[in-house]
Amino acid sequence: MHHYRTDSMLALACGIFAPSAAFAQAIDIDDPIQPAEAIIVTGSRGLERTVADSPVPVDVFSEEAINSVSFTDTNDVLKTLVPSYTVSRQPISDGSSFIRPASMRGLPTDKTLVLVNSKRRHRAALVTIGGSGTQGPDIATIPTISLASVEVLRDGAAAQYGSDAIAGVINFLLKDDPHGVDLEAEIGEFYEGDGFEYKFAGNIGLPLGDMGFINLSAEYSNADSTNRAQQYCESFFCVTEYAALPGNEDYAAAVEGIDTIQPWGRPSGEAVRTFVNAGYELSAAAEVYAFGNYSWSTSTTNFFYRYPANGTIEDLRLEDGSIYNPTERFPGGFTPLFSGDVEDYSALGGIRGDISSAFSYDFSLRYGRSEISYLLENTINPSLGPESPTSFKPGDLINDELQFQADFMLTHDVGLASEIALAFGGTYFEEGYETVEGELASYHAGPFGSPDPFDFCNTDGTPTLAGSSLSFSAGLNCADPADPVYQVVGVGSNGFPGYSPEFSGSYDRDSYSFYGNIGADVTDRLFLEGALRFENYSDFDSQLIYKVAGRFEILDGLGIRASHGTGFRAPTPGQQGTTNVSTRIPNGFPVATGLFPASSAIAAALGAVPLEPETSTNWTAGISGAFGGLTYSIDYYRIELEDRLQARSTITVVDDCIPSTPEIDSECIGFRGRMIDAGVAGAQSIGGVFYFQNLFDTVTQGVDIVLSYSQSWSGGTSGLVAAINYNETEFDGDVPAQFNAEDQYDFLNAEPNWRAVFTATHETGPFNFLARANYYGPYSNSDGAGGPLISQDFDSELLIDVEASYTWRDMLTLSIGARNVFDNYPEPGEFEVCCGRIYRSDSIVDWQGGYYYARLRASF
Structure with a gap:
């Protein structure tokens, strides 16, 4: 185990059990361009395999390859x-x-399974909010200084690893050195003179007697915000x-003196990451064995x-008949923080080990928790009028998981070129999602969330007894629909209303699974x-899925490989239960837009049905091998995804009802009334x-080509x-x-x-010396808000x-x-870039400009 045993069963267990880095780093990872003979632990629960x-x-990325990238965020x-992994900056x-x-591979992150030390x-x-409603692991919580290597399996592997592994698997392998210290400091700034960032990180390996180790990593980072905006000047x-x-x-x-009322750029942030x-x-x-992490970060946009x-x-x-306007508190308007x-x-x-030379086991227990606490400042709850505070705590989101896993491996010689390796096991999994209620002012419906809150006017446009005197003293005109008495403004902390008691709560489920995997060199x-x-x-109902894979060496240095399998992904408790009301700007004008659970009465009134699992059929075929210093692989893939989860297009809410559409089986639904009745x-x-x-x-289909060449001069x-x-x-x-x-x-x-x-x-x-070129091909975006669909090509x-x-x-x-x-x-961008925005903020092509940095590393 670790560095203390060198018998063949150790290497065999590395390939089978998806073990921690204590086993996994028996390979040489000094070369940032991984050699074809590098041993991998991801992708096969059988006899050890090499990349080739x-x-x-x-793909295997060594510590040196990871360190060659200057980003703080993993x-x-x-x-x-x-290349097939993309992420955008989304202010x-x-x-x-x-x-x-x-x-x-063009699929949301929750369709890629993330492992640490080969554990979920x-x-x-x-x-x-929007899109596919992605809820996946926060990879940013893993500090790069803690990593010995990263293995990226570019193939569906749900039959081997479980739900979510439709597009692939990313396995982060932690350092397990029992000796040594690594320290790192880095500073940098964008060419524009903003976004100053610095990072300090350290890793230390310590022995536990002669038979163990403990490896500690910590990272602190701090980044200023950036701004790539122009002054707010639109037609409206x-x-x-x-x-x-x-x-x-x-x-x-x-x-006066404010260059841009509304910034567009990277949020400021501060983070502490440990492993x-x-x-x-x-x-x-x-x-x-054991491993774990604690991460804390705060960011403001x-x-x-x-x-x-x-x-x-x-x-x-107001109740005394006078007129109030929030400009009394914010003369220049306001931009919520x-x-x-x-x-x-x-x-x-x-705990893991060998029962015999042919039978091994691995038992593990895992707990993980993620929590987001929101804070909103420099804003108001408009419905509270002059009584509104300007800062709010709209609530928290919590996701936690508990998993017990048992893995076994049995090998047997039946006269083939290698022993048959049979890996099997099971897992029990509990997961929960909680929406924590915000403070009262963040969601409370004040008097100005409804028209005529103080009953000054009758329905026929005449003043009531309470409003009669105001017609003369305050200029009340009940016959004028534009009179401020009828003005309705938003409820809740503007920009992000808080979670109310009606839409707060916990959503829990449990699951269990069993798997078997057999493989051998025939x-x-x-x-x-x-598998x-x-x-x-x-x-949800139960699922039975499978996978078959193989590789044939045609010639030395040339092999063909293929796989076929099925997969699935069960919607998370968060996707089934999350509720959100946020402000969107479809045409420059703020609109409160609500996301409601598909199983809720509100969504059901519009034709929604409860969510079902997504299922997939995966195919890959390719060639791989090595000649001298050249390692290559060319792989075609095809992912057929059924019942794909996606947010439906936003429905515009009218005051009285929503006319009949093919998705609503009634002539007219008083939808706003249904929302009111639902609280x-x-x-x-x-x-x-x-x-x-x-x-x-x-x-989804495509081709991955990976070529690497090294030469000594x-x-x-x-x-x-x-x-x-x-x-x-x-x-x-x-x-x-x-x-x-x-x-x-836009989806396509x-x-x-x-x-x-x-x-x-x-x-x-x-x-x-290092030089790297990042290429992004052409793409296109559309706009249909003004009538016929138009598009812009980039x-x-x-x-x-x-x-x-x-x-x-x-x-x-x-x-x-x-x-x-x-x-x-x-x-x-030509459209959908209003309000001071120059570049499409959802673009995966970076729009922050050049960045220069200096980094100092010390190893002892």
């Missing part, structure tokens, strides 16, 4: 190394500004024009600017493997509603890596009217089909990174470099 002879495509490190996107959703990683508390409101109008002197004074990994050998045949008379800042008639504190921790412990050139898995969820806070002011559904089927060693991905998604069958034409177009075209990363390295003496982009390093006595390494060294930006 794996029956499925697996999400950004992955997107730099893996003004509720919790997605703090926990960024990613995708692999718990999900984050955030359910992305322009800051400079409004400030110049007669009578707006107070407004002009309030905004511990440990193991101890009890005997020659048994070892205990902004929402849309609220300008005077935009539906939030409006004249209101939104902060999120994210706390994430986990612990896993287990001949010296043919490897075959098969079967049964899963049962308390809230929805702010029902009078909610202008849009949507919910998640299993909307349609898709086919008299002057040093050079390496080249080309990683290229082509990916496209199409609808399979009819798409319901619930998903409109604009959403359909808003991300590039082509992505590639080309990396060149050269080492000579104490000097190291050209391809090439972003170049460079770095030079000097190492002194194998102890200190100083690196100086730049990302996007030529300061390239994507093309400005």
Whole structure:
């Protein structure tokens, strides 16, 4: 176990049990360009395989490769190394500004299984609002200094690892060194002179007697915000024009000297990340192991600017008949500030060993928890009028998981080229999601959430007894529908209303599963493997899925491989139970838009049905091998995804009813009344509603090409890596009217089909040089708000990174470099970029510009 046993059963267990890094790092990972003979632990629960002879495509990124990327966020490190992995910067996107959703092979991040030391990683508390409602692990909580390597399995593997492994598996393997200290400090800033960032990190390995180890990692980072905006000036409101109008002197004074009323850029953030990994050998045949983490981060972004008379800042008639306007408190309007504190921790412990030379076991128990606490400042609850506070705690989101897992492996010699390896086991899994109620003022419906709150007017437009005197003293005109007495404004902390008691609570479920995996080298050139898995969820029917895979060595250095399997993904408790009301700006005007559970009475009134699992059929076929210093793989993949989960297009809420549509089996539904009856806070002011559904089927297919070459010269060693991905998604069958034409177009075209990363390295003496090119192919985006669908085509982009390093006595390494060294930006957006925005903020092409940095590493 760990570094203390070298018998063959240790290596065998590494390949079978999905063990912790205490076992996994028996391979040489000194070369950042992984050799074909590097042993992998991900992708096969059978005899150990190498990268070159794996029956499925697996990328291995060493510690050196990870360290060659200057990003603090592990999400950004992955997107730099893996072309099919993408992540975007999403300001003004509720919790997605703090926990960024990613995708692999064009599928949302919750369809990629994330492992740490080959054990399932718990999900984050955030359910992305809109899109597929992604709820996956927060990869940013894993500090890069804790990692020995990362293995990326680019193939469906749900039959082997369980739900979520539809697009692939990412396995983060922690350092397990019992000795040594690594320290790191880095500073950097964008060319624009903002976004200053610094990071300090450390890792230490300590022995536990002669038979164990404990490896500790910690990281602290701090980043200032960036701003890539222009001044707010649109057809519906322009800051400079409004400030110049007669009578707006107070407004002009309030905004004087502010370059951009509404920033667009990266949020500010501060984070502490820690990880511990440990193991101890009890005997020659048994070892205990444990690992866990604690992470805390806080980040602040902004929402849309609220300008005077935009539906939030409006004249209101108070109980004494006088007129109140929020500009009395915010003369220049206001831009809400939104902060999120994210706390994430986990612990896993287990015991594993050998019962005999042919039979091994691994028992583990895991707990993980993620919590987001929100804070909203510089805003109001408009319905409270002058009594509104300006800061709010709208509530918390919590996701926690508990899992017990048992894995076994049995080997038997039946006369084939290798022993047959039979891996089998089971797991019991509990998971829960909780929406914690916000403070009262964050969701409370004040008097101005309804028209005429003080009963000044009769329905026929005449004043009541209470309003009669005000007709003369305060200018009340009940016959004028524009009189402030009828003004209705939003309920709840503006920008992000708090979670009310009616929409707070816990959603829990449990599941159990059993799996079996068998594989062997049938001949010296043919490897075959098969897997079967049964899963049962308390809230869904059971699932039986399978996978078969194989590789045939045609010639030395040339092999063909293929796999076929099925998979599934059960909607999470969060996706089934999350509720959110947020402010959106569809045409520059703020609209409160509500997301409600598909199983709720509100969504059911619009034709929603309870969610079902997504199911998939996966195919891969390719070639792989190595010649001299060249390692290559070319793999085609096809993912047929049925009952795909997606947010339906937003429904505009009218005052009285929603006319009959094909999805609503009635002539007219008084939907706003239904929301009021259901106790929805702010029902009078909610202008849009949507919910998640299993909307349609898709086919995603593409090609991955990975080429790596290394060569030693008299002057040093050079390496080249080309990683290229082509990916496209199409609808399979009819798409319901619930998903409109604009959403359909953007779903298929808003991300590039082509992505590639080309990396060149050269080492000579104490000097190291790196150049990396990130290529994004063309893409397109549509707009249908003004009538017929129109689109904008975006050209391809090439972003170049460079770095030079000097190492002194194998102890200190100083690196100086730049990302996007030529300061390239994507093309400005032509539409859906209102309110001071220049670039599409949801673009996966980075729009922050060039960034330069310096880094110092010390190893002892």
